[in-house]
Amino acid sequence: MPKVPLRAALAALLTLTALTAPAAYADESTAVKVTVNARAALATVPETGLGTNHAIWDTNLGTDQTADLLKDAGMKLLRYPGGSYSDIYHWATHTAPGGYVAPNTDFDTFMRGVRRTGAQPMVTANYGTGTAEEAAGWVREANIVKKYGVKYWEIGNENYGNGHYGSAWEADDHADKSPNEYARHVVAYADAMKAVDPTIKIGAVLTTPANWPDAITAEGDSGSWNKIVLSAAGPKIDFVILHWYPGALDRNGHVPDMIQLTRDQIAKYAGPGSERIGIAMTEFNTGSSSNGSTTQPGALAAADAYASLLANGVFTVDWWNVHNGIGTVTEVEGHTDYGDFGLLSSGSCTSDGTVCEPALNTPFAPYYALQMVSKFARPGDRFIRAATDQPKVTAHAARRPNGDLAVLMINTSSDTSYPVQLAYSGFTPAAGAPTVLSHTNGATAITTTTSGTATTQTLPPLSLTTVVLKPSSVQAGRPGTPGQPTVSAVTDRTATITWPAAKPGTRPIAKYEVHRQNGAITEQLGETSATTLTVHNLKPGTRYTVNVIARDTGGATSDPSPPLTFTTGTPATSSCSVKLTIQTDWASGYVASIDITNHGAPLNGWTLAFTWPRTWQSLGSGWSAVWTQTGSDVKAANEPANPSLATDATTTIGYVGNYSGPNVLPSVFTLNGTVCTTE
Missing domain, CATH: 2.60.40.1180 (Golgi alpha-mannosidase II)
Incomplete structure (x- = not known):
């Protein structure tokens, strides 16, 4: 989305101080049950986990007070030069034609603030109006001349917003605005920049699952933005870039699928060795000035999202923005909400001067939320x-x-x-x-x-x-933690899991246990004295996350291994097969066709059934069958005039699917109760 300073605030709304009633207390007999499972490990908290964005139009970007406040909040990564300004900014001249550049916001000033904060920098190289040579020059100035050691470099900002999909806010001087052109330049930028400093990490812009224009294939393209960019530039990049402005406070349940679908795309398109590619959320905000962007509801959503994204392996989540400016003023939960997407007040007023923010650098509620996350989950924690x-x-x-x-x-x-x-x-x-x-x-x-x-x-x-x-006691001599598990030979019912051996403690290791995460409960899938286990009795088309635990001869257990996530398939052979094809997708719905092939005896009447994987999916309409949906269960029955499906015959049906979150496609289909092979 476009990023510009909100200096000219929207028309002010009259704010009234609400009288708040005393809090109600839930019945003690129905206390909330919180379950914590130390055997179900997720990601390790990264050094760069908590971040925020700086912008060159912010006069206070380089002040000591700003840096000290960010340090107190636990910020570990600062991004520069600021959203869409990145694609008009020229570092050598410190200019942004068509935009406002505030005094004392140059790169050296930014880096001084980074060091005072105790953070790492992330720099966005100008793709829209820049060149690979310009970006390489910036790397040279930063890391060879100035010895700043800038590790993370993005190529452009939201470059899919260049008009290729119909909406244009991102500057792009290239005649060809396709993902193919962007990917070609990512390769050129990566080559030029790493020729200067081979230790840097290069990031490419992706669309975020279920957020426009994700999954859309534009005219003349061979696939979606992500498919094309990852296929062409995957071997050259070290991380991918997502932005997320959910626009509501109840979207945190989207995070696991959002990140898993991104990982699936990386694995599918980016080529051998793609497991090295990290995921960065370089812009995040709760996304709506009407639901508490500076008050407590927005803060609660921010803490929830940061914790979820980091727990799912994102290596940085960066708030938009340090300072932004007053927006639509409302009353939220008894407090004035200034509609400001900043962490800190800019001290600005509405255009008519009737409402002003608190004094410059006064923290808004989300500041304290991120400060809380920094105290809760510190780098190196699991x-x-x-x-x-x-x-x-x-x-x-x-x-x-x-x-x-x-x-x-x-x-x-x-x-x-x-x-x-x-x-x-x-x-x-x-x-x-x-x-x-x-x-x-x-x-x-x-x-x-x-x-x-x-x-x-x-x-x-x-x-x-x-x-x-604190733990009740520290168990000395426990086994070390098993290494990162991997999976192979995944079928509909089995999977082989392998892991590096744990280091023994004071006693020999007797066995390893493989535990599946089921919410905050774990179930043991099996155990072995070796470092490979084939697990059985799995469900087709199901996502599994497992950890490995070592147990010694005295019964002491290790910490759980890093998590492994995999998804089972469908039967290799069956009396039926199904092929699902997405014909078109518009990022909130899609048209799909389903080819159903009967490999068994002739059928006189048939019903294809599947279940939506997520609650935010639904059937819009369907054709060439009688379609019904009950809860999350969908059935497509033969039309009365055409009940037969002969042996080895194929019939094609279709539907419109709607979704308001990451679109995990149905993968398990049954024909008259038999699980089909999904192609």
Whole structure:
């Protein structure tokens, strides 16, 4: 989306101070159950996890006060020179034709702020109006001349927004605005820039699953933006770039599929060795000035999203923006929301001067949310599974290298204070009151107390609460952690999992256990004394995430291995086969055809059935069959006038599918109750 300073704010709305009623308290007998499973490991917290964007139109980009506030928030990555300005910015002259460049925002000033913050920089090279030679010159200036050691370099900003798909906000002087042209230049940029400094990492722009223009194939293209860019530039890049402005506060459930679908595309199109390619979310914001962009609801959504994205292996999540400017002013949960996408106030006013933001650099609520995430999950910690039984309460957990455990709980209810009961698997907390960090609606700081117990806490309305727990004892001589598992020979019912051996502790390793994550519960799929196990009795078309745990001869267990995710297929042979083909996709719906082939005895009447993988998917319409949907289950039955399907005969039917989140396609189809082979 276009990024410009909101200096000229929209017309102000009259704000009234709301009287807030006392919080209601949920019945103690129905306390929220929070389950934490230390055996179900997710991603390790990266050094660059928490980030934000700087922009060259921000006069306060390089001030010490700004840098110190970002340091206090735990920011570990700062991105420059700022959104769409990246594609008009020329570093050598510090100019952006057609845009405003504020004083004291040059690259050296940015780097001084980066160092004062204690962060790493990410630089976006100008693709839209620049050249590979210009980008290589920037690498030379940054890393050879100035010795700044800038590791991460993006090629362009939102370059799919250049008009190729019908909407244009990103500058692009290339006559050819196709993904093929972008990919060709990514290769040229990567070659030129790495010739100067081979240690740098190059990132290419992708579309975010289920966000426009993802999955759209433009006229003259051989596929979607992501397919073309990854196929052509995959061997040259080190990471891919996503941006996400969900526009609502309840989209965090999209994150696992969003990241998994991106990984699937990388694996499918980027060629051998693509597992090295990381995923960066270099712009994120809750995305709507009407739902609390500077107040507590936006803060809660921000903390939830940052924790989820990092737990799913994204190596940086970067807030848009440090300073932005006043927007539509509203009243949200008893506080003035300034419609500002910044972490810190810019001190700006509405165009008529009737409403002004707080003093410059006053933190908005999302600032405290990211500060809380930095205290909850520190670089080197390992995310582990946590879940709740209350939709208004979400939970995340992280295990620290010293054995401590941190649990972040988010209460999104406006008026209910929830008691919670925490239960742990694979971890026994020490006795006594834990350390509790809290941020509540309207608060201007995170408070730290020792209150409640390891198993009982109370969450105020609209609050962030982190509980930090010590283990009851440190078990000496435990086995080391098994290495990253890999998978091979995946069928509809089996998969072979292999992992590097764990280092023995004081006793020999007796066996390894393979555990499947099922929410915050794990089920053991099998065990072996070797480092390879074929697991059986899997379900067709199902995504599995597993960890490996080593157990020694005394019964002591290791920490869980890094996670492995894989998806089973469908039967290699069956009495039926199905081929699903997407004919067109518009990023919120698609037209698909299904070829059904009967390999068995002739059928006089048939029904094809499948289940939508996600709740945000639905049937729009269908043809060449009688289509029905009940809940998430879809059936397509033969039309009354054409009930027969002979042996080895194929019939083709079609449907329109709607989706409002990452579109995980159905992969398991049954014909008259028999699971078909999906081609």
